[in-house]
Amino acid sequence: MSNSSHEENKDGNYTVDVNSVDIDPIISTVVSLNGKRIEVHKNDADIAMQYIDDVTNFELDPAYEKKVLRKIDFALLPLIIGLMSCQLMDKTTNSYASIMGLQKSLNMSAKEYSWVGSSFYFGYLIFQYPANRMLQRLPLSKTLSFAVISWGIILMCHAACTNAAGFLVCRVFLGVFEGFMNPAYILLTSQWWRKEEQFMRTCIWWGMQGFGTILGAGIAYGLEVNRTGYHSFPSWKCIYIITGCITLFLGFISLIHIPDDPTKAWFLNEKDKLYVIERAKENQQGFGNQKFKWDQFKEAIIDPCTYIFFFYGMSYAIPNGGFTNFGSILLKGDFGFSTDKALLMNMPGGGIDIVFPFGVAIINYYIFNNQRLISCAIVNLIVVVGMCLLNFTKHKASKLVGYLSFYAATATSAGMCSTVSSNVAGNTKKIVVNMFYLVGYCTGNIIGPQTFQAKEAPGYSGAKAAMLVSFAVGSVLIISLYVIYYLRNKKKDKLVEEMGEKYAVPDNIAFADLTDIQNPAFRYSL
Structure with a gap:
């Protein structure tokens, strides 16, 4: 030993x-x-x-453990929330800029604008494997910070573009560096929090991206109503410069603040670190392994859950890609809001993003016995009802309720992110499954803007129908995942029961970098 x-x-x-x-x-x-x-x-x-x-x-002393958990929450959650807010704010700048003169200034056709949203996710998609491998092989915090700083610089470069081609190139490179974000947050969540804590924390950092929507819409509105002072410099360019500066600032903070793993945390003493490690034992996962293991890769490829995550990511992202790039256009053209009111109407969605996931996490904990997949399925079905209102009703108020119901799906996507974090073990397998999930997410975001056809403006009936079908399919996928995990837990319990007294698991098997299937002590969180 x-x-x-x-x-x-x-x-x-x-x-x-x-x-x-x-x-x-x-x-x-x-x-x-x-x-x-x-x-x-x-x-x-x-x-x-x-x-x-x-x-x-x-x-573990429960009282001391609570103190350690508070240290972790206060040290990490605010910065992750800030980065997530910037991430969404940066992506939705297109939606704001589109009604503030972007297309006219760059002589951009409707078809080219559709590719503005898709091109971002081509960069995201192409670089998913290199990004995930870099996060595995290199120090996590430094790799994340490098990506955030690069992303902020490229965001500001959008303001220097003078034609559609240059703007599309910027979008591709922005996608490359934003491709590091979600995998890094999922890895951080699995490192620092227990399984039963992960859904709540993921709902907090994923849902608080709504603050980015509110801040971005507020900045855009302020520039729009005061644009008389910016004759020589278009107001839409100011959006990219302001959001880029905020992102750059948070990138440097991230570099000095977030540790590469819990054993290097500057805000924990040695006793605290042992508490973090001991807490991680219950997850039957560790903090990471830099080796790429082919047996784990093969297991991920043949695991049906990998493909459920892939197709769920796509089902959520098709509506997301549409709303991110065409939300303001829809509010102005289909709902009849003026430009400034269309910008302001993005704010309620941001509020839903903040409040709803946290509320779902609370209900999930106290009513559904922490069965997050049940909560996710219910929320997704509620969004399906909302999409029916958007598609099949003509009253403005009911359509607006349907439009805003999209933001409730943030709670579902947060739940699925936390499921990857807590239910996929083995560092290589987690990286591969995470990559599949985000490739599906990228693919959906590429498809989403293309469902908005110029010939269907301003109602975009085809895009609305695609959103309804996507959320319905997503609901079926979530229920399927629940059934698979439930049956696997039953099978593991049966194997343990059959082995009887012969069953013994080494104390530190949690840190042996085994997959969820390989590890007999691992149980899936439902």
Whole structure:
């Protein structure tokens, strides 16, 4: 076994001696869900193994654990929320700029504008594999910060564009660097919080992107009503410069603030770090492994859940791609709002983004016994009803309710992100499944703007029908995922029952970098 040591000093803090770690060839042999016997090697284990391996009789004090959790929440959530807000604000700038003179200024046709939204996700799609591999191989925080800083610079470059071609190039490169964001947030969530805590935290950071909608709409409205002062410099260009500066600022803050993994957290003492590691044991996941494991890659490829995540990502993103780029156009053309009122009408959606996911997380915890997939399915079905109102009613108020119901789907997408975080184990498998999910998300966002055909303006009936079908399909996919995970948990429980007294799982198997199928102690969160 390892020779590393952990000692408690007179102040109650733990010190970690990692210089004396001696790696053994094999920790244990386990039986996976599909009946295979797997040898667990220490040199393939998670980076957290060296910190926890020889810790014995270490029990969590609930009161102290709450203090550690508060430290984590206060240190990480505000910055992730800020980055998510910027991410959505930056993507919706097109929707605002489109009714503030962007198309006229760049001599952009309706067809070219449709490709403005899609081109962003081509960059996002093409760079998904390199982005995920870089997040696995390189320090997480530094890689994320580099991407955020690059994204802020490119966002400001939009204001320098003088034609549609240059603008489309900027959109592609913006997509490349924003492709780092969601995978990084999912990895951070799986590192720092317990499974039962992840849905709530994901709902908070995913839902608070609505603040970006409110701030972006407010900035655009302010520029629009005061544009008389910007004759020589179009107001739509100011949007990109302002949002780019905010993004750049947060990128530098992220670089110095977010640790690459919990064992390097500047805001935790040594005892706190051991608490974080011990808490992670319950997740049966670690903090990461830099090796690319082909057996985990193959498992991800043949796992049907991988493709459910892919198609769900697409089903959510088709409406998302449309609303992100055509929301303001729809409000102005179909609903009859003036330009400034159309900009302001984006704000209620941002408010729904903030409040609704958090409310769903609370209800999920207290009423549905933390079964997030049930909550996600119910919310998605509510959005299906909203899309029916948008498609089949003519009264302005009911159509507007249907339009705004789209923002409730933020809670569902947050739930699915947290499901990837908590239900996919094995670092390589998580990277691959995460990539499939985001490739589906990219594909849907590429398709979404193309459903808005100029010949169908201002009602865009085809686009509205596509949104309805997408949310209906998404609901079926979520229910299917619940059934698969429920049956897998039952099968694992049955295997344990059959083995009886022979069943034994090593204490530190949680940090052996096993997949959810390989690890007999792993249970799926429903």
